[in-house]
Amino acid sequence: MATHRFDPDFTDNVIKSMGPQTPERFREVMTSLIRHVHDFARETNLTVDEWMTGVKMMNWAGQMSDDKRNEGQLLCDVIGLESLVDEITHKLAQEAEDTPTATAILGPFFRPDTKWRQNGDNVVQDVKGGEMVFMHGRVVDFVTKKPLVNATVEMWEASTNGLYEQQDPEQVEHNLRGKFRTDEEGMYSYYCLRPTPYPVPGDGPAGKVLKLMDRQPFRPAHIHIIATYDGYKPLTTQIFDSKDPYLANDSVFAVKDSLVVDFVPREGDPQAGLELEYDIKLVPNEGKVNGA
Amino acid sequence: MATHRFDPDFTDNVIKSMGPQTPERFREVMTSLIRHVHDFARETNLTVDEWMTGVKMMNWAGQMSDDKRNEGQLLCDVIGLESLVDEITHKLAQEAEDTPTATAILGPFFRPDTKWRQNGDNVVQDVKGGEMVFMHGRVVDFVTKKPLVNATVEMWEASTNGLYEQQDPEQVEHNLRGKFRTDEEGMYSYYCLRPTPYPVPGDGPAGKVLKLMDRQPFRPAHIHIIATYDGYKPLTTQIFDSKDPYLANDSVFAVKDSLVVDFVPREGDPQAGLELEYDIKLVPNEGKVNGA
Numbered sequence: 387m388a389t390h391r392f393d394p395d396f397t398d399n400v401i402k403s404m405g406p407q408t409p410e411r412f413r414e415v416m417t418s419l420i421r422h423v424h425d426f427a428r429e430t431n432l433t434v435d436e437w438m439t440g441v442k443m444m445n446w447a448g449q450m451s452d453d454k455r456n457e458g459q460l461l462c463d464v465i466g467l468e469s470l471v472d473e474i475t476h477k478l479a480q481e482a483e484d485t486p487t488a489t490a491i492l493g494p495f496f497r498p499d500t501k502w503r504q505n506g507d508n509v510v511q512d513v514k515g516g517e518m519v520f521m522h523g524r525v526v527d528f529v530t531k532k533p534l535v536n537a538t539v540e541m542w543e544a545s546t547n548g549l550y551e552q553q554d555p556e557q558v559e560h561n562l563r564g565k566f567r568t569d570e571e572g573m574y575s576y577y578c579l580r581p582t583p584y585p586v587p588g589d590g591p592a593g594k595v596l597k598l599m600d601r602q603p604f605r606p607a608h609i610h611i612i613a614t615y616d617g618y619k620p621l622t623t624q625i626f627d628s629k630d631p632y633l634a635n636d637s638v639f640a641v642k643d644s645l646v647v648d649f650v651p652r653e654g655d656p657q658a659g660l661e662l663e664y665d666i667k668l669v670p671n672e673g674k675v676n677g678a
Numbered sequence: 679m680a681t682h683r684f685d686p687d688f689t690d691n692v693i694k695s696m697g698p699q700t701p702e703r704f705r706e707v708m709t710s711l712i713r714h715v716h717d718f719a720r721e722t723n724l725t726v727d728e729w730m731t732g733v734k735m736m737n738w739a740g741q742m743s744d745d746k747r748n749e750g751q752l753l754c755d756v757i758g759l760e761s762l763v764d765e766i767t768h769k770l771a772q773e774a775e776d777t778p779t780a781t782a783i784l785g786p787f788f789r790p791d792t793k794w795r796q797n798g799d800n801v802v803q804d805v806k807g808g809e810m811v812f813m814h815g816r817v818v819d820f821v822t823k824k825p826l827v828n829a830t831v832e833m834w835e836a837s838t839n840g841l842y843e844q845q846d847p848e849q850v851e852h853n854l855r856g857k858f859r860t861d862e863e864g865m866y867s868y869y870c871l872r873p874t875p876y877p878v879p880g881d882g883p884a885g886k887v888l889k890l891m892d893r894q895p896f897r898p899a900h901i902h903i904i905a906t907y908d909g910y911k912p913l914t915t916q917i918f919d920s921k922d923p924y925l926a927n928d929s930v931f932a933v934k935d936s937l938v939v940d941f942v943p944r945e946g947d948p949q950a951g952l953e954l955e956y957d958i959k960l961v962p963n964e965g966k967v968n969g970a
């Protein structure tokens with residue numbers, strides 16, 4: 387194995403130090419993690435000073451994180467890790483014509499205490515500028531196509547200034563987010579903002595790493611959605627505006643072709659000039675999809 | 679390259695997203711880091727929930743860290759990373775008979791504001807139990823063997839309760855640490871405590887990872903030393919008590935054979951029943967050692 391000039395037994399010794407009571411899955415994950423982290427250090431001839439710079443970034447990420455911000459998650463996002471574990475977790479063929487709705491990353495701005503709203507409500511309580519959208523659709527069983535009644539659809543999006551409400555002291559609490567239940571036809575609906583692109587925050591380690599990598603920090607405009615129904619696999623996803631200039635170089639690598647949508651003009655509605663019809667397909671817990 | 683069933687271009691796309699202004703060394707390190715982190719995730723089929731557990735550990739480490747504690751560093755230490763980058767950085771043959779003093783990891787309990795003391799002073803200001811040691815030796819040029827006059831020797835060690843003074847509200851400030859200057863013969867000397875083994879703190883993520891890996895948390899008894907002299911490579915090391923029961927399974931993998939010492943009985947000194955003579959060999963900045 388060892389083709390380097392460092393102690394050839396070191397990595398194996400660290401791995402072997404795990405005792406017999408280590409949970410099996412933890413042993414598997416740590417064995418691979420230790421091997422890859424050590425290989426990374428040897429491959430790059432990582433110095434003590436460089437490693438310490440990394441430790442400081444990691445600690446800084448933790449210190450910036452609280453119930454409103456998760457900078458450790460964002461650091462992973464800018465190197466594509468959240469998108470990758472999302473792909474791994476779901477292992478679904480995403481581009482085929484008829485598949486369940488593809489997944490996308492949760493991102494750091496979800497709130498577990500999102501407020502219930504009524505179908506047809508407006509989540510836009512406090513926004514400067516922007517375009518209004520009437521978004522609606524059905525939640526259906528991916529296999530039978532039957533509508534799912536009383537399914538939960540949760541959505542959140544950033545405001546036109548690029549900030550989610552919990553990042554922004556100027557926004558009303560729970561602005562631009564809501565939790566809806568499908569009606570007896572499996573329908574959900576709400577008024578929301580046509581999403582706008584925004585940059586990953588530049589004041590923390592994730593922004594600093596992006597800058598050092600000379601990468602553009604913007605995320606393409608998107609609406610976050612989580613849909614759940616008893617007996618079905620919960621779905622976490624994002625849908626993207628087909629007109630967005632950052633679709634091809636999302637700073638966190640979350641775009642999938644099947645999640646790109648067209649907002650179309652809506653006539654005769656004083657509340658919204660645009661419309662989006664979007665059906666969400668959930669997979670039953672026992673359902674097998676494309677061999678997954 | 680890709681022998682897995684996930685998007686074969688994903689990792690290359692993340693790496694290729696780095697722009698032309700990326701500093702060369704940063705590109706090199708990030709390319710390897712991204713590749714290994716992605717391979718690790720694919721190899722273990724890492725799920726979103728497992729990854730999020732890791733993010734929470736990372737953020738927790740940062741939140742526990744301050745100017746007195748570095749938990750991110752400790753997390754690296756328990757998977758051997760600090761010892762490995764120490765080996766990489768110094769690339770010296772450590773076990774040969776006549777080499778400069780071997781290096782060892784800094785650890786999280788160094789204080790940059792350590793107090794100057796006089797040769798012959800006692801760093802033990804406030805300790806319950808334990809054995810006293812008179813430690814002394816010379817700082818010399820590794821190549822010419824000439825003594826180095828006015829070299830700095832900094833030392834720190836844990837108390838008998840396993841805590842460094844900054845971890846322990848009960849200990850006097852700067853207990854068990856001191857900064858010394860060698861005299862005109864290159865000699866340093868002080869009274870200190872024969873070190874005792876202690877466990878890595880169990881109240882943070884590093885302790886939790888150790889417990890999950892079913893590993894013993896103790897570090898073998900050691901004294902930390904940093905020696906510096908203008909025009910010479912600074913040396914950071916630890917010396918270990920040959921009688922310690924944890925020499926073979928240090929929880930942070932820092933022990934090297936050449937750093938294991940014998941404390942010998944000392945006669946006729948009311949201040950100390952043990953003695954340790956220990957010479958420190960520094961390498962001139964331009965000096966070539968074993969081809970390094």
